[in-house]
Amino acid sequence: xxxxxxxxxARYLHVKVVDELKDGxxxxxxxxxxxxxxxxxxxxxxxxxxxxxxxxxxxxxxQMIDKGALGEIAHVEDExxxxxIDVWLE
Numbered sequence: 001x002x003x004x005x006x007x008x009x010a011r012y013l014h015v016k017v018v019d020e021l022k023d024g025x026x027x028x029x030x031x032x033x034x035x036x037x038x039x040x041x042x043x044x045x046x047x048x049x050x051x052x053x054x055x056x057x058x059x060x061x062x063q064m065i066d067k068g069a070l071g072e073i074a075h076v077e078d079e080x081x082x083x084x085i086d087v088w089l090e
C-alpha cells in the first residue's frame with residue numbers, strides 16, 4: 001500500500017511589517033499558530049469594540065483558517081508612514 005501525501009494546509013498566520021525608512025528591514029515579523037489565531041479572533045470579537053467595528057470580514061478570515069487555506073490575506077502599503085504590512089497563511 002502506497003503512502004498518500006497529505007494536502008498542505010496552513011499552520012501559521014504570518015504578519016510582517018517592513019519600515020522603508022529603516023532600509024526595508026522588518027520591524028515586526030511574527031508567526032502565530034492558526035489554533036491560537038482562531039481562539040484569539042473569537043475572544044477579540046467578544047471583548048474588543050475596535051475589532052468588532054473594524055471594516056474587516058473576520059468571518060471570511062476565520063473560514064480561510066478553518067479550511068487550511070494558504071496564501072495572502074492582506075497587503076497594505078502605508079505611504080505616509082513608509083510601512084508595508086503583509087499578512088498571510090503558511
